[in-house]
Amino acid sequence: MTGRQAASHGPNALRRQAALALLLAAPTLFLAVFFVGPLALMFVYSWLEPGLYGGVEWTFYHLNFGRIFGWANTRYESFDPVYLRIFARSLWLALQTSFFCLLLCYPAAFWVSRLGPRARNLFIFLITLPFFVSLVVRLFAWVLLLRPTGFVNQALLGLGLVERPLEIIYTEAAVVIGMVYVFIPFMFLPLYASVEKLDASLVEASQDLGASRFQTFRKVVLPLTLPGIVGGSIIVFIPSLGNFVVPSLLGGAKVMMTGNLIEQQFLSARNWPFGAALGMTVMAAVLLLLVVYVRLLARDDDAAPSGARS
């Protein structure tokens, strides 16, 4: 991405640079218009006064952040620690989602990578199959599955595993189940990509040289598949932090996450600037967390054998 080798000499290098710039122009323009643009708009809105019926008044206004961080104290705008609490809870739920996705997908990725090519392609196809049906429809199917008279509970009752229907629907557990379900493909695909690249001869070499199975995993397999784990976790963590469909359908809107709070500001509360301020706060926090996470991993990575970096 940084074009670090561009320093080589001659007209050839120049031509290559020009070609690169040309190729990058389209995606850069796209991102500038559809990502940076709206983001800048959000940033500006978060410092403006809310319009009475949505929209904004173009005057500088700091109370949107004051409500979140503690200096607002008027009839209409007052500090409430509830916003930070909702944020902490969302972080916790998103962490659980990433963890369980990883737990399910990591062994599955190894299993699928050992299958014959046809079976492997079939499984990759199956993992993307849910995308063919609308998310809301799939989640409503989960409501029907998880309710007390639903399939899951009836099956458990029928097998005599429980005496009375489990209270799953409209709890935090239902939200985590739903989010794990939604985000499994996002975890599986990057994991699979790095597991498949794993060179079996390195594992053999490690065993030949006397490493135990655990040592082999810890020193060879884990570092080599780390890029997939990191990539998958980030791709699952970030959207699950902002998800508002799962908590409102499976959590019965009793489990409020940051996404729901922000949605509420833009729609029923008609307070766009406060919604923007919440959004900016979440983004800043996520960015900070990611920087810390990647830094920590990079340090681990340096300690690992040099072959670990792909």
Place this chain on the structure above:
Amino acid sequence: MKLSSGVKPKSSTALLGAVIALSAGVLAVVPQQAAAEGKLSLYNWGDYINPKILETFKEEFGVEVSLDTYGTNEEMLAKIQAGATGYDIVFPSVHMHDIMHQLGLLAKTDIGSHPDFKNIDPQFIRARTDPQAEYCLPYAWGSVGIVYNRQKAEGIEGWADFFALAEKGEKIILLDDLRETLGIGLIMNGHSVNSRDEDELRQAADYIIERVGNISAFTYDSIPLVQSGDVAAAHWYVGANIFAQEIPDTLKYIIPKEGATMYQEDMCVLASAPNKENAIRFMEFYLRPEIAALNVSQQLNGTPNVPALELIPEAIRGNESIYPPQEVMDKLEIFEDLGQDLKLYNREWTRVKTAQ
């Protein structure tokens, strides 16, 4: 947090999902086709107009009618404000009619001067910004009460009974709507659902918070759960009668005796409407008693069109949960626009939603 118990084989989910998707797809095929004299595009609440009305209009005037739907007034307003164009007619609630009028989003139609406007009961011209009905036509109204499963909750009469069910271990669901749900707290404390008093609002929110442990969920999607008995009773609209009519032994809708809110939507033409003439033609078409009655026969809600009442089936006209007697009518309160004070509701609502 145990997860293992909830993990299901994917295939059955996908299959069920596919079945639901297919049936939803079939339902979504609403009138479209027939290119003739022009177009008309409606932006309405989901399932809030009898599709036969659109067909009849299309046949009579040769106009291609399309229908998009929204779930809340705010969603519709946000879209129109964000610059959505192409819609001709929207169906805001009365307080949203006032807001949209102030924002200059509505077109003058002079529907109130049309000779057939005499069909409309004047008590339904409610929008304060439009006292002569120069802009919008009162469309439909109804109460917001309780729908219950007769095996689980037979005999409940009001909000106190509703929450008592939950005390006994039955499940109940409230709407995920800040004004409706805080409205119950206000009614039960003897305040107006349009209160702007911080103390009254705090009291109302506390009423809900004290009971939040017994409330299963805040959602609009409660009917299938009440029908299956997973939930004993739910806060819902008069439209629940549509389902109760199909399975009268299972479902029943009541207006709570302590009082309830009512809603009314008006039919408005947007200032940005591309087909203003067809839109006004549709409004005039809807003034006809037989058209208004056609809508009621499928929607089972209230109409402001007086002669239409003569044309609707006795089973609907005689149903007191749809057309309540005057003393019950007097206990139904309609929402007003609160302007800035909506923030007070929003704050209390966030408190309710985060209470455990």
